[in-house]
Amino acid sequence: MANKHNKRHPVCPDHGPGLLIERYDAYACIECDRWLESECDDQACAFCAMRPAKPSDISKVPPP
Numbered sequence: 001m002a003n004k005h006n007k008r009h010p011v012c013p014d015h016g017p018g019l020l021i022e023r024y025d026a027y028a029c030i031e032c033d034r035w036l037e038s039e040c041d042d043q044a045c046a047f048c049a050m051r052p053a054k055p056s057d058i059s060k061v062p063p064p
């Protein structure tokens with residue numbers, strides 16, 4: 001099965017629509033400081049492999 005980096009729009013139950021973090025192609029809730037999506041099924045997925053544990057960690061990760 002292909003990975004799920006396709007059209008979707010996860011929503012935080014408390015804060016509404018997630019913010020797309022383009023660098024990781026993943027939606028996050030900044031207020032909750034958590035990703036709204038689990039990593040996809042593709043073990044080789046570059047987006048998910050590089051994704052920090054929390055959205056707030058993004059700024060600590062040096063750019064590639």
Ligand SMILES: [Zn+2]
Pocket residue numbers: 012013014015016029030031032033
């Ligand atoms: Zn939230």
Ligand SMILES: [Zn+2]
Pocket residue numbers: 003004005039040041042045046047048049
């Ligand atoms: Zn992925």
